[in-house]
Amino acid sequence: MGDESRLAAILGMSPEDAPRDDDSGGIKLSYYRSFPNKYTFRMRKVKKWVENALEGRVLNLYAGPTKLDYENIVSNDIDEAFSPDYAMDAAVFTAFWKQSGSGPFDTVILDPPYSERKAMQKYGRGTRSTFQAVKASILDILSPRGVVITFGYTSVCMGKQKGFVTERVALICHGGSINDTIGVAERWIVDPKSGEPFE
Numbered sequence: 001m002g003d004e005s006r007l008a009a010i011l012g013m014s015p016e017d018a019p020r021d022d023d024s025g026g027i028k029l030s031y032y033r034s035f036p037n038k039y040t041f042r043m044r045k046v047k048k049w050v051e052n053a054l055e056g057r058v059l060n061l062y063a064g065p066t067k068l069d070y071e072n073i074v075s076n077d078i079d080e081a082f083s084p085d086y087a088m089d090a091a092v093f094t095a096f097w098k099q100s101g102s103g104p105f106d107t108v109i110l111d112p113p114y115s116e117r118k119a120m121q122k123y124g125r126g127t128r129s130t131f132q133a134v135k136a137s138i139l140d141i142l143s144p145r146g147v148v149i150t151f152g153y154t155s156v157c158m159g160k161q162k163g164f165v166t167e168r169v170a171l172i173c174h175g176g177s178i179n180d181t182i183g184v185a186e187r188w189i190v191d192p193k194s195g196e197p198f199e
């Protein structure tokens with residue numbers, strides 16, 4: 001069975017509807033134009049886009065100052081000036097939550113600071129390895145078939161290796177020579193340990 005047919009079977013789709021490599025088949029693409037804002041969700045259309053992608057119990061791991069219009073949400077930010085529910089480093093939070101036995105999240109939002117996004121896109125081990133570690137630790141606190149929504153300059157986020165498939169992409173054009181912002185919503189459909197799809 002080819003990749004596309006396997007994916008279609010996992011998603012319960014007909015092979016014609018499954019996401020493909022060469023077009024936006026099953027991936028819902030939204031395109032917006034907006035002035036950049038260092039607080040991503042202050043861009044009104046982006047806030048709406050992310051709110052529409054939320055499911056169940058949500059973790060906003062790099063929450064910043066913008067409050068999302070959603071009830072079942074836990075916020076974390078290293079800066080306590082934003083009054084998050086938890087003021088911890090992201091990796092410390094994921095380890096803490098796993099230990100706490102408080103149960104998994106159905107959606108996790110990852111909107112790390114500029115320098116980490118830059119590191120994701122470019123070179124340098126420093127902040128990049130930190131974000132890689134955070135992404136790996138998300139698997140300890142995410143429900144099977146849960147969603148991770150990542151913002152940055154690349155559409156490579158959780159990825160196929162960890163068992164994720166991309167469902168939605170938001171491309172936010174800021175104009176001129178400013179990098180676009182890319183939002184990616186991926187669903188965790190395959191257990192990377194067994195290689196089997198989640199029920």
Ligand SMILES: C[S@@+](CC[C@H](N)C(=O)[O-])C[C@H]1O[C@@H](n2cnc3c(N)ncnc32)[C@H](O)[C@@H]1O
Nearest residue numbers: 039040041062063064065066078089090111113
């Ligand atoms: C791009 S902003 C997030 C903006 C937010 N999504 C919004 O629209 O308001 C990144 C946030 O990550 C926080 N941050 C930076 N380093 C962090 C870390 N190691 N762990 C958790 N939060 C961190 C910053 O304080 C900042 O609020």
